[in-house]
C-alpha cells in the first residue's frame with residue numbers, strides 16, 4: 575500500500591468510526607437497475623425529495639417501463655414535473671428506454687453487469703444525460719460493480735483535505751478514489767463521506783473544531799498534518 579492509499583485509509587477509518595456505514599451499509603439497490611438509472615436521471619439538479627416525488631408519480635401513472643416508453647412526451651413531462659427540467663428529462667428518459675430496448679431486447683440493464691465496470695460505464699455514459707456521477711451510482715448501487723461516485727459533498731471534502739488539488743473535477747476524484755481505496759470500502763466510504771459533508775464539512779462554515787479529519791486536513795486550522803496534500 576502506497577502513502578496516499580494509507581492516508582486515504584486513515585481518513586476513511588476516522589469517518590467509519592463516526593458514521594458506521596461500512597459496518598452497516600445502507601441498501602441503495604433497486605429491484606431492476608433500470609429503476610436506479612431513471613431515478614438518477616430524475617435527480618439531476620434537484621433534491622432527493624423532489625426526485626422521489628417525481629419517481630413516485632411516474633410509477634403511479636406508468637407502472638411498467640414499456641408503459642413509459644409508449645407514453646406521449648407531454649404526459650411523461652407532466653408526471654415528472656416535480657423533478658424540474660421536466661421536458662428535457664422526459665426526452666432523455668424516452669431516448670434511454672428506446673436505446674435499452676434496442677440493445678438488450680427488454681427494458682432491463684441487468685445484463686450490463688456482464689460487461690464489467692469499465693464496459694458498463696462506457697455504455698451508461700453514452701446515454702443522453704448520463705454523466706460520470708450518474709453512471710457511477712448505477713454501477714455501485716444497482717449493478718454492484720466497483721465504482722466510487724463523487725457528489726458535491728465528496729468533491730468538497732476531497733479538495734479541502736488535500737486528497738486532490740483545489741480545482742480537481744469530480745471525475746478525476748472518482749478515478750483517484752477507485753485507485754486508492756479497496757473496492758470493499760466504496761459503498762460505505764461513499765455514504766460516510768456524504769454524511770460528513772452534510773453534518774460537519776459543510777459548504778459554508780465547516781465545523782473543523784469537531785471534525786475527526788482535522789489532523790489530516792490541508793484546509794483545517796493551523797497544526798494540521800496535511801499529509802494527503804498533493
Ligand code: SF4
Nearest residue numbers: 775780782785791794
Ligand atoms: S477539518 Fe474542516 S475543512 Fe477539513 S474535513 Fe474537517 S470540517 Fe472539512
